[in-house]
Structure formats: C-alpha cells, structure tokens
Amino acid sequence: xxxxxxxxxxxxxxxxxxxxxxxxxxxxxxxxxxxxxxxxxxxxxxxxxxxxxxxxxxxxxxxxxxxxxxxxxxxxxxxxxxxxxxxxxxxxxxxxxxxxxxxxxxxxxxxxxxxxxxxxxxxxxxxxxxxxxxxxxxxxxxxxxxxxxxxxxxxxxxxxxxxxxxxxxxxxxxxxxxxxxxxxxxxxxxxxxxxxxxxxxxxxxxxxxxxxxxxxxxxxxxxxxxxxxxxxxxxxxxxxxxxxxxxxxxxxxxxxxxxxxxxxxxxxxxxxxxxxxxxxxxxxxxxxxxxxxxxxxxxxxxxxxxxxxxxxxxxxxxxxxx
Numbered sequence: 001x002x003x004x005x006x007x008x009x010x011x012x013x014x015x016x017x018x019x020x021x022x023x024x025x026x027x028x029x030x031x032x033x034x035x036x037x038x039x040x041x042x043x044x045x046x047x048x049x050x051x052x053x054x055x056x057x058x059x060x061x062x063x064x065x066x067x068x069x070x071x072x073x074x075x076x077x078x079x080x081x082x083x084x085x086x087x088x089x090x091x092x093x094x095x096x097x098x099x100x101x102x103x104x105x106x107x108x109x110x111x112x113x114x115x116x117x118x119x120x121x122x123x124x125x126x127x128x129x130x131x132x133x134x135x136x137x138x139x140x141x142x143x144x145x146x147x148x149x150x151x152x153x154x155x156x157x158x159x160x161x162x163x164x165x166x167x168x169x170x171x172x173x174x175x176x177x178x179x180x181x182x183x184x185x186x187x188x189x190x191x192x193x194x195x196x197x198x199x200x201x202x203x204x205x206x207x208x209x210x211x212x213x214x215x216x217x218x219x220x221x222x223x224x225x226x227x228x229x230x231x232x233x234x235x236x237x238x239x240x241x242x243x244x245x246x247x248x249x250x251x252x253x254x255x256x257x258x259x260x261x262x263x264x265x266x267x268x269x270x271x272x273x274x275x276x277x278x279x280x281x282x283x284x285x286x287x288x289x290x291x292x293x294x295x296x297x298x299x300x301x302x303x304x305x306x307x308x309x310x311x312x313x314x315x316x317x318x319x320x321x322x
Contacts, residue, residue, distance in 0.1 A: 004073065008045065009046065040180070109161035110162050151202060204308045214257040216253060222262070278320055285300075300312070
C-alpha cells in the first residue's frame with residue numbers, strides 16, 4: 001500500500017482535508033469492490049503534542065504525530081486561508097520534516113496555497129508550479145526560482161505535485177488516483193463526486209483586479225490611466241509620456257512592478273471588462289468587443305481565449321446570466 005500522510009495544522013481549510021479523505025477512501029472502496037487490494041493507507045498527522053480535532057457529522061478525526069510515522073510514500077499539504085500571516089513561521093518544524101522526507105524519496109503534494117509550504121522548503125525551485133490564481137504573483141515574487149504557471153490545474157515534476165485553487169485542487173487527487181489506481185478508478189471517483197476529470201486549465205476562474213501591490217508611483221499612475229481609458233485606442237508612447245519616461249524605460253519599469261508588459265496589462269484590463277459584460281448577458285459580442293477597445297472580432301476572440309482559456313462563446317455558455 002501507498003502510505004499517505006495528510007499534514008494538518010490549525011489554519012488548514014477543512015474542505016481540503018475532508019476532500020482528500022473522501023476521495024482516497026472512495027478509491028480504496030472501488031478497488032476492493034473490483035476484487036483488488038486498497039491502495040492508500042492514509043494517516044492524518046500533525047506536530048508533536050499538537051491537538052486538533054475536525055468536527056464533521058458529529059465525528060472527530062484524531063491525529064498522529066508525524067514524527068511517529070515510520071514510513072511515508074506521499075505527503076499532502078492542504079490549503080489554508082489566503083492572507084493568514086505567520087502560518088509558515090508557525091510550521092517551520094513541519095516544513096523541515098517535509099524537506100527531509102523528500103530527500104529520502106518521499107513524494108510531496110500541495111493543495112491550493114499549500115504550495116507555500118513546498119516553496120518554503122525549497123522543493124519548487126526550478127519547477128513549474130501552480131496554486132490559487134490569487135496568490136500567483138505573490139508566490140513568484142517571494143520565491144523567484146519557481147516557474148509559476150497559474151493557468152494549470154495540476155503539475156507533476158520529480159515527485160512534487162501542485163494543484164490549482166480551492167476545489168480545483170481536488171483534480172490533483174483524481175490525478176493521483178489515476179496514477180496509482182488506474183483510469184477506471186479515477187473515472188468512477190470523478191462521477192461519484194461530480195468532479196471534472198480532464199480539465200487542465202483554471203484560467204477562466206481568474207479575476208483580474210490590477211496588480212497594484214508595488215511602490216512605483218509613476219507606474220501606478222500609468223495603470224490608473226489605462227484602467228480608466230481602456231475603451232479608447234491607446235499607444236504606449238502616449239502612456240509613457242504621461243509619466244515622463246522614455247518608452248523602453250517605461251516598459252522595463254512596468255514589467256518589474258506588475259510582472260506584465262504595458263500591452264499585456266491593457267489586454268487583461270480589457271478582457272476582464274469583456275468578461276463582466278458577457279456575464280451580465282445584456283449585449284451581443286460585437287458590441288462588447290467595441291466597448292472594450294477592440295475593432296477586430298477575430299483578434300478579440302484570440303486574445304480572449306489566450307487569457308481565459310475559453311472562447312467568448314464558450315465563456316458565455318458557462319457564465320452568462322440566463
């Protein structure tokens with residue numbers, strides 16, 4: 001059997017704990033019904049002398065001390081609430097255990113922003129990584145050696161797995177079930193728990209709110225100008241002149257501050273506006289295209305799909321108000 005340790009800590013999101021338990025337990029039941037041995041031996045582990053109890057359906061799930069676990073093949077780190085300051089500092093001992101375990105050929109996986117634990121341990125350096133889209137920029141800035149691919153739902157490299165945001169992270173558990181139990185088991189779990197099996201992108205879930213978490217006042221001024229005037233034709237020479245910069249210097253500083261070129265930023269502002277208009281379902285696509293600064297429907301569709309992972313029509317089917 002595959003010995004799996006799910007690390008529990010005070011700030012862990014309960015749904016990312018119970019989701020793992022439900023799916024892996026379901027996979028074991030499937031294997032038994034198919035006349036095979038269960039695959040996953042799951043333990044919930046925490047730090048020494050650390051008491052945590054999750055209360056679900058009037059039942060407590062008791063935890064073990066991770067130092068008592070003799071053999072572990074896979075460690076899974078659940079999610080925690082975004083903006084929960086100090087969670088990494090409070091779990092440094094566990095992060096050390098994760099790092100040592102990986103060095104001993106234990107595989108490691110993170111759900112949603114649990115990826116911070118793996119990054120803090122240095123296990124994501126040089127690897128493609130995904131996480132919740134809302135923390136992508138912060139993670140890339142905090143851990144510059146990682147290669148953030150926040151559109152992806154799962155990544156798998158050298159025994160390190162990461163997953164997308166919130167309930168998208170359960171797609172990683174499906175991936176692990178398929179890897180260790182076979183596709184039939186994963187399909188059965190997918191159907192029983194109503195989770196999409198082969199979705200590879202979470203791009204259409206992203207909400208672009210502007211990247212204002214920096215101290216470059218000139219670039220903030222340029223961003224505000226672009227956000228207020230995106231409906232109109234806009235040349236980058238015009239915007240760079242507004243903040244008294246040469247074009248090359250402006251592009252360099254803009255990229256350093258926002259992690260986007262000015263052109264990329266403008267497209268993201270425009271497409272976010274188009275998404276909101278499509279969701280309200282008050283206007284047809286040609287009108288939305290023109291109202292968000294585009295004059296070529298083909299180009300609009302291409303940029304929309306590149307940013308969201310869906311065509312405008314597909315996005316409308318999924319999110320438009322009836």
